[in-house]
Amino acid sequence: xxxxxxxxxxxxxxxxxxxxxxxxxxxxxxxxxxxxxxxxxxxxxxxxxxxxxxxxxxxxxxxxxxxxxxxxxxxxxxxxxxxxxxxxxxxxxxxxxxxxxxxxxxxxxxxxxxxxxxxxxxxxxxxxxxxxxxxxxxxxxxxxxxxxxxxxxxxxxxxxxxxxxxxxxxxxxxxxxxxxxxxxxxxxxxxxxxxxxxxxxxxxxxxxxxxxxxxxxxxxxxxxxxxxxxxxxxxxxxxxxxxxxxxxxxxxxxxxxxxxxxxxxxxxxxxxxxxxxxxxxxxxxxxxxxxxxxxxxxxxxxxxxxxxxxxxxxxxxxxxxxxxxxxxxxxxxxxxxxxxxxxxxxxxxxxxxxxxxxxxxxxxxxxxxxxxxxxxxxxxxxxxxxxxxxxxxxxxxxxxxxxxxxxxxxxxxxxxxxxxxxxxxxxxxxxxxxxxxxxxxxxxxxxxxxxxxxxxxxx
Numbered sequence: 001x002x003x004x005x006x007x008x009x010x011x012x013x014x015x016x017x018x019x020x021x022x023x024x025x026x027x028x029x030x031x032x033x034x035x036x037x038x039x040x041x042x043x044x045x046x047x048x049x050x051x052x053x054x055x056x057x058x059x060x061x062x063x064x065x066x067x068x069x070x071x072x073x074x075x076x077x078x079x080x081x082x083x084x085x086x087x088x089x090x091x092x093x094x095x096x097x098x099x100x101x102x103x104x105x106x107x108x109x110x111x112x113x114x115x116x117x118x119x120x121x122x123x124x125x126x127x128x129x130x131x132x133x134x135x136x137x138x139x140x141x142x143x144x145x146x147x148x149x150x151x152x153x154x155x156x157x158x159x160x161x162x163x164x165x166x167x168x169x170x171x172x173x174x175x176x177x178x179x180x181x182x183x184x185x186x187x188x189x190x191x192x193x194x195x196x197x198x199x200x201x202x203x204x205x206x207x208x209x210x211x212x213x214x215x216x217x218x219x220x221x222x223x224x225x226x227x228x229x230x231x232x233x234x235x236x237x238x239x240x241x242x243x244x245x246x247x248x249x250x251x252x253x254x255x256x257x258x259x260x261x262x263x264x265x266x267x268x269x270x271x272x273x274x275x276x277x278x279x280x281x282x283x284x285x286x287x288x289x290x291x292x293x294x295x296x297x298x299x300x301x302x303x304x305x306x307x308x309x310x311x312x313x314x315x316x317x318x319x320x321x322x323x324x325x326x327x328x329x330x331x332x333x334x335x336x337x338x339x340x341x342x343x344x345x346x347x348x349x350x351x352x353x354x355x356x357x358x359x360x361x362x363x364x365x366x367x368x369x370x371x372x373x374x375x376x377x378x379x380x381x382x383x384x385x386x387x388x389x390x391x392x393x394x395x396x397x398x399x400x401x402x403x404x405x406x407x408x409x410x411x412x413x414x415x416x417x418x419x420x421x422x423x424x425x426x427x428x429x430x431x432x433x434x435x436x437x438x439x440x441x442x443x444x445x446x447x448x449x450x451x452x453x454x455x456x457x458x459x
Contacts, residue, residue, distance in 0.1 A: 208228075
């Protein structure tokens with residue numbers, strides 16, 4: 001750090017300040033701005049070239065003019081880390097938001113972080129029981145996985161995320177997860193909902209909250225998830241906790257990226273989002289996983305609201321490429337009064353196949369999941385046919401599958417916000433529902449599982 005202050009600002013655009021380069025600076029370096037009235041603001045180097053430096057100002061550029069001075073601090077943005085983070089609520093810049101004291105740091109960690117080296121990654125294999133049947137049976141979550149929730153405006157994705165945060169556990173273990181909750185651009189009403197729910201259930205004692213509200217600076221929104229992931233990495237890989245990271249809402253984060261890109265006059269990509277958005281999202285998502293030789297883990301649950309319910313929008317589209325599946329929230333099911341309104345048909349968990357079975361969940365899990373999925377998919381298709389030809393035109397098999405699709409939604413998908421079903425309860429419920437289909441039509445189930453688990457066929 002030189003300690004020198006420079007008055008070389010040439011332009012101010014949105015949240016960005018442009019100045020002539022006067023000394024070598026690093027990408028991500030912290031900057032201190034002194035306004036003409038003496039007010040201090042903080043920023044970060046966003047770009048640097050041979051003759052120009054671009055600085056993003058966390059508190060916004062109101063009051064910054066050509067007479068303001070800039071000092072380069074010679075270091076990158078770091079988060080004070082210690083176990084004291086647990087139970088605290090911080091703002092989007094890492095400052096206490098709960099009225100408590102500053103974090104007593106055991107060290108400082110660079111928030112830029114890095115994706116886990118593929119060589120040092122350990123393959124995820126531990127089943128996480130969320131207590132939600134649609135996830136545990138059909139879209140199984142694995143420790144170390146990154147599994148986003150694809151939702152839309154007005155749907156109860158926040159309720160589902162909180163239920164997962166409260167109930168997530170390893171099967172046959174009382175080991176609790178530490179929840180790192182990262183809120184980006186949410187309303188004060190949503191923040192109060194999250195906070196009151198976590199306090200009501202006692203989950204706040206095992207959680208760290210980083211909160212950037214809708215009226216906070218958009219630039220701050222870009223560092224909020226990096227702060228949260230830095231805290232998660234410290235707790236997982238230095239303190240051996242199993243950490244569940246929940247982001248909401250990734251769409252707000254991407255909109256902030258677009259806003260900054262427009263201020264920098266970058267050539268836009270799809271729908272006006274910057275062309276590097278894929279890389280930027282990957283830098284966040286790839287910080288999940290297991291590391292060889294480390295006891296802790298990071299599991300990510302990003303929430304993104306699809307603009308216009310469009311699953312082909314760039315944000316869900318790119319997220320789907322990077323992550324290991326998705327859980328899709330259905331407006332149709334929500335409109336029918338079903339909670340959680342998870343549509344299992346477009347939902348997917350790419351790590352599910354190798355992480356279920358006799359040693360992790362139950363021996364019949366794979367077959368039951370395949371049969372439930374197939375029967376429900378066929379029943380949904382038959383609803384469209386019935387609207388055209390009427391139910392009388394259906395044969396015996398089709399009538400059973402049509403009836404099953406309604407039972408699937410009403411008995412299997414529907415559960416209360418505090419209902420915590422074990423995986424055994426979920427699979428037993430599946431067998432109870434499949435009694436409504438003749439065994440000769442259960443073609444995806446091995447006969448040995450029918451003999452062992454089917455309520456009317458048990459030997």
